[in-house]
Amino acid sequence: GENVEQHPSTLSVQEGDSAVIKCTYSDSASNYFPWYKQELGKGPQLIIDIRSNVGEKKDQRIAVTLNKTAKHFSLHITETQPEDSAVYFCAATLRGGADGLTFGKGTHLIIQP
C-alpha cells in the first residue's frame, strides 16, 4: 500500500553538529510534505513544510529538501541545540490526501552535550 518510510529511527549528534532525517514516499501524486516535532508529553507540532513545486525551503536553522523524481525529502537541522531533542515525523498526502496526512514512524533525535 501507499506509505511513508522514515530513517533513521534514532539519531544521536553532538551539540552544534548537523542532523539529517530522510523520508521516502510511494505516491508520485503526493504534493505536500510537512515535518512535525513531538516533545516529550506533547502533541506533534508543525515545524516546516514544503510543497511539490519547490525543491528547498529554509527557516533559520531548519531546512527541507524535496526530490520529486526520487520521491524523497529530507529535514536538515544545523547548529543543533539541546532543545532540538525530540521525535520528528515526516508526513505526506498520499492518495490525494484521502487518508489525511500519512506519517512516517518517527526519528528520535538526541542532542549530546
Next chain:
Amino acid sequence: DSGVTQTPKHLITATGQRVTLRCSPRSGDLSVYWYQQSLDQGLQFLIQYYNGEERAKGNILERFSAQQFPDLHSELNLSSLELGDSALYFCASSATTSGGRDGELFFGEGSRLTVL
C-alpha cells in the same frame, strides 16, 4: 499550547470495556482528526470530521466510532477493548477540510489509554 483540548489525559481500563475520549478543537476550526500513536506503528490516521460530517476514514477498526457535535467538539468511542488498543490517541484540528494538505494540523496533548 495548541488550543486543542483532550480529555482524559490518562485512562486505565480492562479488556472488553468501552471508553470515550473527548476533544475540543481550536476556536474556529471546523475539522477534527483522530490519530492513534503506538510505539511500533507511529501516528496512524483514524478518521476526520468536518463541521459535523465524516470527511475521511483511515485505519479505524469497526469497534471504534467517532462523531462531531454541533458545538464542534468530537468524541472517539472505543469498545470491546483489547490489549493492543493501548496507545496514545491524538486529536488534531485545522481550519480547512483538506486533511492537513493546506497547512497546519494543531494537535492536542493526547489521551493515553492503557488496557489491562
